[in-house]
Amino acid sequence: MTAAAEGPPTLGIIRARRNALLLSEPVQGLALISPTFLYALVLLVLPILVVVAHSFWTQNYLTIDRTFTLENYRAALTEPIYRDLLWRSLYISMMVSFFTVVLAYPIAYFISFHGGRHKSLWLFLITIPFWTSYLLRVMSWKVILGYNGVLNSSLLGLGIIDEPSTALLYNSSAVIITLTHAWAAFAILPIFVSLEKIDRTLIEAAKDLGDGPIRSFLRVTLPLSAPGVISAALIVMIPTVGDYVTPKLVGGKDGVMIANAIQAQFGKASNWPLGAALSVTTMLIVTLMAGATVVIIRTAQRLVR
């Protein structure tokens, strides 16, 4: 630019124009965000594309055969072990997102409508356990539900049971309980935000027009908070489907999920393409399931109104 300054006057005009362009809002904004954007592009988008590419290749002992094949997807979708794990993971993530949303809704409602001056304190109180190590929270459930665990030893001590129950730990219920606890805070926040956005005069109006508290809740508050319910359901469903720690620690043999199988392909089994195909399949199916959830909630929202 300093070189241009020494040029003939016409160049000066061009330079001024170029400066205007350089300093224009979109260019400045894009320039500012580009490092973060590039970081996400190189470390997230590119790696995911590499995974997708691998899912169409074949593991050949130590090398990868790069001829196109759908064999990995056939294995992922039809081999009983992977099919069962996929279904179980989807089932567990669906149950977890259902329970977290149902349990979280009254809390979000309570904070939004009855929180008064202490709204942010309540929110803080509820999100704090979420910030503690996930691994440790899963571990504490293992301590609670174990054979010699808190629950069993308490029930024994109180004389309610005669011998420790083995039914508590190492099954899919234990996984569902642990995950529901782990994701609780995540479900509360979006529901709370959508409840806060509701114009309170609408609820007053419904009451003035003769709706009781339950009817006005069902016909005004609940439908208007549907966006929050949708994002809460999705924000829990999508990550939990790929959970690795919980099934490994409290799931036992009956609680193994697809992430454990994916890990095995990248670890001991050392079949990267199959692991990649399992990952892609999981992501695609959970996306479909998320889409279905959105449609169902939206339909329900229309029906009650």
Next chain:
Amino acid sequence: MTGMRRFLASGWLSAYAFVYVVFLYLPVIFLPIFSLNSAATPKFPLSGFTLKWYQDLPRTPALLDAAWNSLVVGVSVSILSTVLGILAARSITRYRYPGRRAINGLIMAPLVLPEIIVAISMLLVILQLGLSLSLLTIVLGHVLICVPYSMTVLTAGFEGFDRSLEEASADLGESALGTFRRVTLPMVAPAIVSSLLVCFTISLDEFIIAFFLTGTEATLPIYIWGQLRFASKLPGVLALGTLLLAASFLLMTIAEILRRRAARRTQNEGGLHA
């Protein structure tokens, strides 16, 4: 009548809220309880108070190494993510341009992706490139998942910030960089510190990405994971876990206080001039 009903409804809700908070905290509270218990297995009734599990911690070299690694990773991650977060949050809140929402969506995506997908895809690329796994690869992975949190904290800090203050500074002859350093930065400083603390806490506690992307060096969660295989090591793990819980709790409380101060500051001073 309606008043009574209303009171009853909020009474039920308060009771539910109380039970819910107990449900949230109860499992976490068992860790400190049993870390102070003299028995080697965590069960009731408690057998007696002891600090021996804590006294053993500093005598474990592997643990000290892991703690040091966690500290190095955590500090690097919090600085890198906050710098990337500042740039992005500033761009999102200050400028309007095409593709803004899409770019924002991409940067926030790691928040809703299963961590295992993020972890294995990075692992594949790193192995393909023939790079070796180390603390650096953990840092790269952690920054990816911390930037969305940093963005959330910082966008809240940057929003509501009165732009006329910056314009005034520019009119008075301050350069863009000077304005940022002397006007913008002091206003958003609490949000920045809050972001640093949040990112450090996430990195300190994160397990999956660290587990996949680590070489031979362990961070604290990886160390804990290794110890979980041995039932006899459980009390030590509980003691270590308690310390980690306390650290997370403390850092997040400070972050929250700073975040609120930032919100108040931009609202008050920004609002005054608006």
